[in-house]
Amino acid sequence: MDLAAIEVAALTEAQAREEIERLAAEIGAANAAYHQRDAPEISDAAYDALRRRNAEIEARFPDLKREDSPTEQVGAAPADGFGKVSHAVRMLSLGNAFTDEEVTEFAMRVRKFLGLAEDAPLDFTAEPKIDGLSLSLRYEQGRLARAATRGDGAVGEDVTANALTIDDIPDRLDGAPEVLEVRGEVYMSHADFAVLNARHAERGSKTFANPRNAAAGSLRQLDPEITRMRPLRFFAYAWGELAAPLATHQFDAIVRLRELGFCTNPMTRRCDTPQKMIDAYREIEARRADLGYDIDGVVYKVDDLSFQRRLGMRSTTPRWALAHKFPAELAWTTLEKIEIQVGRTGALSPVARLKPVTVGGVVVSNATLHNEDYIAGRDSKGMAIREGRDIREGDRVQVYRAGDVIPKIADVDLDRRSKDSVPYVFPDHCPECGSAAPREEGDAIRRCTGGLICPAQAVEKLRHLVSRAAFDIDGMGAKQVEQFHRDGWIGEPADIFTLRERYGTGMQQLKNREGWGEKSAAALFDAIDTARRVPLGRMLFGLGIAHVGEVAANVLARHFGTWEALIAAVDAAAQEPAAQAEDDKARKGALTESPHWAEITGIDGIGFTVAVSLVTSLSQEGERGSVDRLVAQLDIQPAEQPKTDGSPVAGKTVVFTGTLEKMTRAEAKARAEQLGAKVAGSVSGKTDLLVAGPGAGSKAAKAEALGVEVLDEDGWLALIGDA
Ligand SMILES: NC(=O)c1ccc[n+]([C@@H]2O[C@H](COP(=O)([O-])OP(=O)(O)OC[C@H]3O[C@@H](n4cnc5c(N)ncnc54)[C@H](O)[C@@H]3O)[C@@H](O)[C@H]2O)c1
Numbered sequence: 001m002d003l004a005a006i007e008v009a010a011l012t013e014a015q016a017r018e019e020i021e022r023l024a025a026e027i028g029a030a031n032a033a034y035h036q037r038d039a040p041e042i043s044d045a046a047y048d049a050l051r052r053r054n055a056e057i058e059a060r061f062p063d064l065k066r067e068d069s070p071t072e073q074v075g076a077a078p079a080d081g082f083g084k085v086s087h088a089v090r091m092l093s094l095g096n097a098f099t100d101e102e103v104t105e106f107a108m109r110v111r112k113f114l115g116l117a118e119d120a121p122l123d124f125t126a127e128p129k130i131d132g133l134s135l136s137l138r139y140e141q142g143r144l145a146r147a148a149t150r151g152d153g154a155v156g157e158d159v160t161a162n163a164l165t166i167d168d169i170p171d172r173l174d175g176a177p178e179v180l181e182v183r184g185e186v187y188m189s190h191a192d193f194a195v196l197n198a199r200h201a202e203r204g205s206k207t208f209a210n211p212r213n214a215a216a217g218s219l220r221q222l223d224p225e226i227t228r229m230r231p232l233r234f235f236a237y238a239w240g241e242l243a244a245p246l247a248t249h250q251f252d253a254i255v256r257l258r259e260l261g262f263c264t265n266p267m268t269r270r271c272d273t274p275q276k277m278i279d280a281y282r283e284i285e286a287r288r289a290d291l292g293y294d295i296d297g298v299v300y301k302v303d304d305l306s307f308q309r310r311l312g313m314r315s316t317t318p319r320w321a322l323a324h325k326f327p328a329e330l331a332w333t334t335l336e337k338i339e340i341q342v343g344r345t346g347a348l349s350p351v352a353r354l355k356p357v358t359v360g361g362v363v364v365s366n367a368t369l370h371n372e373d374y375i376a377g378r379d380s381k382g383m384a385i386r387e388g389r390d391i392r393e394g395d396r397v398q399v400y401r402a403g404d405v406i407p408k409i410a411d412v413d414l415d416r417r418s419k420d421s422v423p424y425v426f427p428d429h430c431p432e433c434g435s436a437a438p439r440e441e442g443d444a445i446r447r448c449t450g451g452l453i454c455p456a457q458a459v460e461k462l463r464h465l466v467s468r469a470a471f472d473i474d475g476m477g478a479k480q481v482e483q484f485h486r487d488g489w490i491g492e493p494a495d496i497f498t499l500r501e502r503y504g505t506g507m508q509q510l511k512n513r514e515g516w517g518e519k520s521a522a523a524l525f526d527a528i529d530t531a532r533r534v535p536l537g538r539m540l541f542g543l544g545i546a547h548v549g550e551v552a553a554n555v556l557a558r559h560f561g562t563w564e565a566l567i568a569a570v571d572a573a574a575q576e577p578a579a580q581a582e583d584d585k586a587r588k589g590a591l592t593e594s595p596h597w598a599e600i601t602g603i604d605g606i607g608f609t610v611a612v613s614l615v616t617s618l619s620q621e622g623e624r625g626s627v628d629r630l631v632a633q634l635d636i637q638p639a640e641q642p643k644t645d646g647s648p649v650a651g652k653t654v655v656f657t658g659t660l661e662k663m664t665r666a667e668a669k670a671r672a673e674q675l676g677a678k679v680a681g682s683v684s685g686k687t688d689l690l691v692a693g694p695g696a697g698s699k700a701a702k703a704e705a706l707g708v709e710v711l712d713e714d715g716w717l718a719l720i721g722d723a
Pocket residue numbers: 030031033034035040041042043044045047048074075092093094096127128129130131132133134135150184185237238299323
């Protein structure tokens with residue numbers, strides 16, 4: 001039975017005990033992902049629902065409450081690597097409300113607690129709840145002495161050097177009390193977030209799901225020089241320890257903070273009735289889309305500070321404040337059309353064109369539909385999603401943004417589906433070139449079989465080929481590729497390398513084209529010539545074969561050393577009659593027996609899927625012809641063999657954990673392997689070294705317990721001589 005589906009009021013005690021266990025584990029895991037790794041795995045709404053359910057069960061069965069109950073906890077313990085700071089005044093969370101009634105009840109509760117008559121004045125402040133992470137700044141004698149994150153409320157992480165890189169944070173204050181702890185929120189604007197993510201995407205580093213994660217990930221860096229590069233901002237809205245009071249009222253204290261040089265939120269206001277609080281919420285919500293930064297609700301605080309003191313705190317939240325949260329980011333709109341995009345490997349990706357709608361402050365007009373099964377209401381295992389409701393053109397659909405980025409479709413309103421609506425028929429031919437687009441067994445994705453004949457595939461393939469991680473041709477980006485392809489200047493990869501021959505002189509010259517000149521044309525030809533000397537791994541990755549990503553390409557390159565050796569192995573494997581078998585299963589069975597095949601699948605890090613994709617792709621006649629013509633233009637550099645002699649990590653087993661800043665995980669792994677190290681995924685007795693970036697969790701703890709040597713990223717780079 002699914003306990004999670006039973007209402008709290010209907011749970012037996014035994015069931016409640018089990019539920020409390022489950023909820024503690026799930027909330028704990030979500031906290032670690034969110035607070036320590038800055039990479040949430042569930043939505044905030046889902047997280048809030050878990051906590052609410054836990055609190056309800058505890059209220060009904062107080063005896064079952066765990067000693068480490070999530071209700072008693074704030075955030076998560078500080079991550080490894082940072083200095084620890086004990087907060088003189090604890091940094092708390094906030095009680096939550098979602099409805100107007102709860103706001104009125106809150107005001108009533110406060111009134112009752114204070115014993116105020118119904119007509120006695122009671123003011124509150126209302127201000128936006130900034131969606132960032134809280135930071136405490138301790139000033140002593142007017143100088144910033146210490147900056148710390150909230151951590152678990154009692155102990156936070158020392159991020160002083162990082163805070164000093166933020167423009168909004170003054171390092172000196174004039175006329176401040178001798179000791180002043182200013183508290184507020186570090187956040188990132190939408191515009192800065194977009195630029196940062198674009199930069200990361202371009203160099204192949206990991207991108208952030210939303211501005212909050214970007215702010216948290218940027219502040220919580222072991223190297224403050226990285227924080228310095230990130231455009232963080234700070235709003236002050238509270239304080240901790242004080243040598244002298246700032247004011248008698250919350251509102252005036254905020255004004256005082258502004259006078260001391262802090263940014264405070266201009267929408268902060270005073271409200272003298274619950275109705276005015278709700279009005280403030282509506283107004284702030286209406287302005288949400290135009291603020292340029294994320295807010296997730298409105299915070300109300302009792303204005304009179306002597307009242308605040310009397311009200312005090314519960315275990316994790318003050319009684320004098322309340323966070324009135326905005327509803328989850330969902331919106332209904334019409335799905336006007338389903339369009340199919342054809343990718344580099346021929347994959348047909350369905351995209352929903354929506355009637356534009358605002359979802360959580362962002363206008364959304366497209367949503368991903370994943371694949372044929374998803375549209376039909378099934379997941380990859382054939383299980384019903386959206387209770388099996390399919391998605392059709394013309395439907396009313398509910399759109400949500402999962403941790404920002406790509407919008408998805410949560411639901412379909414069947415009641416509003418028109419009578420003549422018909423199920424969507426997924427094309428079995430490529431809409432761009434008309435080639436057949438069959439489904440591979442066990443794969444929900446249809447692929448166009450047109451290869452380079454298909455203009456959509458060709459352009460995507462060429463774009464991939466010239467990209468940073470592949471041939472890296474300066475001056476040749478997506479735009480140029482599209483134009484050259486459209487005009488028939490390049491049809492296949494080899495054509496890039498004969499551009500100079502064909503368009504360097506003569507009637508139709510590159511330098512005479514619009515947007516080009518003598519210099520830019522010469523620079524492009526030079527860049528192309530430079531790119532001919534390509535390392536085998538990059539070249540292989542650049543071919544854009546399905547499943548052969550950067551890592552697999554480098555593994556293959558290192559194993560075979562040269563293109564000739566690799567293609568010989570591929571040809572031998574393709575000769576196996578079983579390679580032509582009808583379905584995957586038959587192929588797999590027959591091929592595991594074959595020694596030629598084993599030469600490829602036996603490589604550590606190369607699975608069956610990669611091997612099949614590599615062999616089938618390179619043995620298709622058209623594709624192979626194109627690759628051979630490309631190879632003829634190149635000067636392929638043999639892969640560097642692991643330089644193990646003299647390598648300090650040769651033969652050692654290394655584990656990477658946490659966030660790496662200077663390189664991607666894949667890059668770190670490849671480098672370690674190049675130096676003769678073995679890279680493992682988990683810490684065990686066999687581990688020699690753990691490289692832990694910020695946010696390292698259980699692995700670091702385990703390494704410590706096992707006495708395994710732990711280094712941070714810089715320590716690692718120094719060890720291998722890459723610093
Ligand atoms: N998705 C997940 O897996 C996951 C996991 C953990 C937490 N969360 C999110 O975090 C929330 C719980 O975290 P929390 O304990 O930080 O509570 P909270 O975010 O609901 O409220 C407390 C925080 O609000 C911030 N805040 C912003 N503006 C403020 C203002 N003007 N005045 C006072 N405080 C202000 C402060 O940083 C404060 O610590 C959840 O409701 C959820 O949204 C999500």
